[in-house]
Amino acid sequence: MADNQSSTTAGKPIRCRAAVARGPGEPLVIEEVIVAPPNPHEVRIRIICTSLCYSDITFWKMKDPPGCFPTIFGHEAIGIVESVGEEVDELNEGDTVIPQFLSDCGDCVDCRSKKSNLCSKFPFQVSPWTHRDETSRFTDLNGETLYHFLYVSSFSEYTVVDIVHVTKIDPSIPPNRACLLSCGVSTGVGAAWKTAKVKAGSTVVVFGLGAIGLAVVEGARLCGAKRIIGVDVNPNKFEIGKKLGVTDFVNSGSCGNQTLSQVINEMTDGGADYCFECVGLLSLVNEAFACCRKGWGKTVVVGLHKLGSKLSFDSFEVLHSGKSIRGSFYGGLKPKSDIPILAKRYMDKELNLDEFVTHEVSFEDINNAFDLLTGGKCVRCVIWMNK
């Protein structure tokens, strides 16, 4: 949906509202901020809506680096290009775009390889700056620098994003579905589809039925998995899981004397073909490995763990089991090529996104989204900018 305001604001700073995190764990403050025009290779985007992801919460709570404040969080979003910096050919004012934390330069060995989505030219880091020159485009009304988050910072009516972190998409996809493809749902669907390459007829176990785990379920269903076992402490997750393809539910709090992996090994007569850890708990990765089918089972790590933590595996087990272990970052997807594919699959009614949006709030009520997610009460809460 083309926007004609660019003729008035292009090249100038924009004053707009943002939800600023001023201290770790403190409610966000809606304030006026100044958003600088885009530098070369950057675009300035008017955010339509954004959704809250647990990674926002993790870094919002973090007292020590890489946690830093004041920051504009948010990294799952959709918007319209308000203006482009020099040397941007890929996009024009008015284009509908999804920003992503994972860069896609299209040019380096990794971006050109089918086998990798880990851009080498703009390697991912949890950075408080723009990617190329490590500065900020945001200041508050006192002139104080505000930090970026994951190169996106979508909790603002306007943000500036590097072109390698932006994907153009079909404007006809409803924004409160499209924004999910910016991070969580793409990550989960990709983990099943691209990283694990789930085969039709197989058995899959998903540990953790938050948005990521549910997206893995959705991805496994699209790949034709015959049996999708969902594991969670919250039995309510089974209802929503079923809508996305979960066939069996295991309540990890109700296994009695047995471990989770023992229960799953029994149910599957020897283990699942693919096990996904979608919570970010070391012990669950070991459980996932333990109930992976020997000979060919794949254990996929999707959840984000506490920084500095170590995954530990018995060497004999690794040698003798034939199981493999791999992490999945952004589901192994290449943003600029794969997000449009997922958008189309949604429009073709193959990919289910509707069930993920359990709540919607306006920008002023953004802190409600935080409460809902930390309280385990929502899957995805969409925040509308409404301007």
Add this chain to the structure above:
Amino acid sequence: MAEKEGSKTAGKPIRCRAAVARKAGEPLVMEEVIVSPPSPREVRIRIICTSLCYSDVTFWRMKDPPGFFPRILGHEAIGVVESIGEEVDEVTEGDTVIPIFLPDCGECRDCRSKKSNLCSKLPFKVSPWMHRDETSRFTDLKGETLYHFLYISSFSEYTVVDIAHLTKVDPAIPPNRACLLSCGISTGVGAACRTADVEAGSTVAIFGMGAIGLAVAEGARLCGAKRIIGVDVNPEKFIIGKKFGVTDFINSHSCGDKTASQVINEMTAGGADYCFECVGLASLVHEAYACCRKGWGKTVVVGVDKPGSQLNFSSYEVLHSGKIIMGSLFGGLKPKSDIPILVKRYMDKELQLEEFVTHEVSFNDINKAFDLLIDGKSLRCVIWMDK
């Protein structure tokens, strides 16, 4: 080469020489032993020659279970069928056979799957017994039971092996080459070609240039790897390594301030496509992982570590690196189908086996083979039964 002795000894115990390990770490004692006839689904074999593998040394030294004494060690060998038990259709007296520690029943789900070589019907364990009934076929002249080793026990003129642990081979292959395919060389070649599925043009790093590591190099060479980096503490290994395709050598004691993985990351501009650990040390597995190419690199664990050893990986690294971790038992090969293929490749002069045999001794001098291997002076020492 057909053997007519079966008609005289079939169905009766055989009295013959064996090298018995009576105490952990002590020289083997040449003694007369009694070898029972084969039970149903078993085969009694006259060993032609056998070679020493480090796994024999490891369990020879082990005071506590799964170390057992008195024991007949040895598991890399070639022999001729002297007699068969009931229900054996696959081989007959006079057939040339290679025994293998890894079972291949051909019937269970794993054996029927292309993706696994881990037989479920007769799962591999480090056992002191025959596989099916967990008894021994050996006694000494006092009637004391002698333990088996890895279901083979080839340090004996005659041994009894379960049909699931036997592969029939073309008798034209020289025995002192064929015996290598019983364990070490198959493991290494398979690790490269089957488990890792090394692609032509790729870069491979191998930690440990013993027989296994050199066999991985040979396998990588056969797969068309462009660059094969060998890592060892003994610079002489480069000379022999070159014959198997090693293109670059790193002496891990001469890296100065750097680790071997840092050196490899620099020389490969970011890491190797495949890294193999062929020593059996967790620290080297970590090194291998560290110099694996992000995005698609595979770290393959081939070496056997001491029981209880743990592999530790940064969870952040696992999530963000895209690297894969997997183990390789017997190179992922299915003994009955794959050993004959390797035999043929040797006969067709594609697979090199000559250079692995650095020493040959007669059975009486078997303890010299142990000394040579422990001192790092041999790759494979072939022990001829000479009867």
